[in-house]
Amino acid sequence: MTTPTTFKPVSAPRPGENSTLWLIKIATGPVLVLVLILHFTVNHYLGSMSSGLMTYDDVIQYFQNPIIPAIEILFLITVVSHCLIGLRGIILDLNPSRSVLNITTWALVILGVSSVVYGIWLALTIASKSV
Amino acid sequence: MNNQPSANKFWAWFNPMGRQVGGWAFILNRITALGLTFYLFLHLIVLNQLAQGPAAYGGFIALTENPIVKLGELLVVAAAIMHGLNGIRIIFTSFGIGVTRQKELFYGFMVVALVAILFFAARMYMG
Amino acid sequence: MTEKWNITLRVSRQKDTENQHFDDFKMEVNPDEYVLDAVERVWAFMDRTLCYRHACHHSTCGACGMRVNGVEKLTCITPIRAVTSNGATLKVEPLRNFPVVSDLAVDMGAFYRKMEVVSARAVLPITEAEIENPATNWPQNDAQFLRLSDCLECGLCISACPVAATSPEYLGPAPLAAAQDVGIHRNPELLGIVDCEDGVWRCHSAFECTAVCPSFVDPARRIMALRTQVIGAKLGKLFGKA
Ligand code: HEM
Ligand code: HEM
Ligand code: SF4
Ligand code: FES
Numbered sequence: 001m002t003t004p005t006t007f008k009p010v011s012a013p014r015p016g017e018n019s020t021l022w023l024i025k026i027a028t029g030p031v032l033v034l035v036l037i038l039h040f041t042v043n044h045y046l047g048s049m050s051s052g053l054m055t056y057d058d059v060i061q062y063f064q065n066p067i068i069p070a071i072e073i074l075f076l077i078t079v080v081s082h083c084l085i086g087l088r089g090i091i092l093d094l095n096p097s098r099s100v101l102n103i104t105t106w107a108l109v110i111l112g113v114s115s116v117v118y119g120i121w122l123a124l125t126i127a128s129k130s131v
Numbered sequence: 132m133n134n135q136p137s138a139n140k141f142w143a144w145f146n147p148m149g150r151q152v153g154g155w156a157f158i159l160n161r162i163t164a165l166g167l168t169f170y171l172f173l174h175l176i177v178l179n180q181l182a183q184g185p186a187a188y189g190g191f192i193a194l195t196e197n198p199i200v201k202l203g204e205l206l207v208v209a210a211a212i213m214h215g216l217n218g219i220r221i222i223f224t225s226f227g228i229g230v231t232r233q234k235e236l237f238y239g240f241m242v243v244a245l246v247a248i249l250f251f252a253a254r255m256y257m258g
Numbered sequence: 259m260t261e262k263w264n265i266t267l268r269v270s271r272q273k274d275t276e277n278q279h280f281d282d283f284k285m286e287v288n289p290d291e292y293v294l295d296a297v298e299r300v301w302a303f304m305d306r307t308l309c310y311r312h313a314c315h316h317s318t319c320g321a322c323g324m325r326v327n328g329v330e331k332l333t334c335i336t337p338i339r340a341v342t343s344n345g346a347t348l349k350v351e352p353l354r355n356f357p358v359v360s361d362l363a364v365d366m367g368a369f370y371r372k373m374e375v376v377s378a379r380a381v382l383p384i385t386e387a388e389i390e391n392p393a394t395n396w397p398q399n400d401a402q403f404l405r406l407s408d409c410l411e412c413g414l415c416i417s418a419c420p421v422a423a424t425s426p427e428y429l430g431p432a433p434l435a436a437a438q439d440v441g442i443h444r445n446p447e448l449l450g451i452v453d454c455e456d457g458v459w460r461c462h463s464a465f466e467c468t469a470v471c472p473s474f475v476d477p478a479r480r481i482m483a484l485r486t487q488v489i490g491a492k493l494g495k496l497f498g499k500a
Binding site for chain 3: 022
């Protein structure tokens with residue numbers, strides 16, 4: 001069937017929200033479920049008053065076990081990637097022009113990388129303090 | 132002619148009228164996603180208090196005794212539970228599991244979410 | 259004696275550059291008539307300027323899609339009884355996400371183009387069809403038998419899709435479902451067409467398409483199956499002949 005040439009192509013393969021980003025968004029989901037369960041349990045159940053990590057000392061104490069900062073950093077990386085890819089997906093639904101989309105993507109990458117760097121610094125700082 | 136797709140119709144994403152169960156789930160997912168994303172960055176900034184030592188963090192914790200802040204915290208927990216469970220539903224259906232039962236999956240997960248939220252609320256306000 | 263209802267048909271009107279407004283038409287109907295019959299009655303007896311689309315009157319041509327009380331319906335098979343009650347108002351509006359040409363008639367050109375882009379099949383061998391109630395005694399050697407594809411190209415799914423509301427380029431439910439029906443194994447070019455920004459990953463699982471589809475397409479399920487096809491095809495490329 002021939003296609004009238006007056007129509008511009010509807011869809012052509014373009015890099016961007018292809019299967020890779022989608023798969024990351026999907027794969028981070030189950031990880032987030034597990035860490036969030038841990039996060040909420042810890043922050044609302046453990047601690048000196050058994051009503052969550054409600055004091056500074058509680059948090060420092062909790063971070064003494066080296067597995068904890070490791071989990072926090074895993075959490076940080078997955079949640080930041082997941083939510084920024086998700087945010088990009090929402091922006092994509094606004095049908096931005098190619099250049100606006102490129103700028104958005106870079107802005108999100110910068111935001112993501114700096115949050116992760118800051119968060120890792122924070123986790124390591126807390127872990128290095130003593131009660 | 133003003134009926135064609137256009138970016139300034141983004142409010143249509145959130146309009147529950149003329150939509151059905153799956154559409155409402157989409158709305159809930161998108162609103163909670165945006166809320167959680169906003170909260171995440173706020174949270175990271177606030178946690179800086181931990182690096183500054185006991186006094187600063189103590190001041191922040193005192194703030195969480197404020198009923199409005201407490202309610203906000205509950206909202207965040209609720210949003211995460213709803214978004215997370217709905218996310219699992221989306222993941223399942225994306226791989227063909229339960230696609231034809233997506234409504235029932237949504238209702239089921241939201242009942243679980245309600246129970247979990249009430250549990251946390253009780254913990255926060257009465258624990 | 260046939261039952262009679264008095265209803266008010268509230269019809270969306272919009273000509274040229276006019277803003278949308280509504281005209282009310284009071285009429286007597288048999289509740290077992292269809293919504294399209296009520297719309298036609300307006301044109302036949304009350305207002306000759308009313309524009310709307312229809313052809314077959316039996317859910318085949320896909321032309322009569324409208325929003326009935328806000329929800330997408332194929333009006334030729336939607337009984338008035340199912341969508342309103344005696345004495346009530348019944349609102350009909352054009353489909354969402356398509357430019358209004360006049361009143362209830364919308365321009366579906368871009369949508370038909372997308373169906374062509376994915377080389378949607380109008381007919382398919384019966385052996386490849388997913389049939390709701392397959393006949394048990396169907397001839398075994400039947401590749402010669404063809405069947406109309408389930409999709410009527412009515413556009414209800416595009417109208418109901420929240421993503422399509424803001425993204426004119428998004429392929430949308432029916433074209434993605436058609437791509438799944440053709441299959442990447444039969445037409446490898448489809449991989450590039452659907453594995454892109456405006457393709458299969460743009461679906462955010464609102465399931466509105468399946469909720470409104472008047473036929474046996476279940477576009478949401480097919481979109482998910484298409485994702486599996488795409489991932490399979492890409493893995494095949496990665497580990498296969500490369
Ligand atoms: C608890 C575990 C979580 C799971 C299982 C999960 C799962 C998902 C899934 C499957 C999607 C895809 C939805 C779609 O494409 O329509 C999604 C979208 C999204 N998620 Fe999550 N998520 C979780 C937690 C979070 C958290 C904690 C945040 C924010 C900090 C977040 C932010 C987002 C955003 C911004 C989107 C895009 C929403 C949209 O497109 O409407 N998610 N999530
Ligand atoms: C409302 C309930 C919440 C409370 C009370 C809370 C409290 C805390 C506290 C006290 C910490 C310090 C470390 C620790 O104790 O684990 C922390 C870290 C963290 N929280 Fe939350 N949080 C809550 C919800 C969330 C949510 C919903 C998210 C995701 C969107 C999140 C993401 C994080 C991340 C990524 C860290 C690690 C930061 C880092 O180590 O750099 N939190 N949270
Ligand atoms: S998939 Fe269903 S709703 Fe969409 S155009 Fe085809 S028949 Fe109509
Ligand atoms: S008039 Fe042909 S499908 Fe309704």
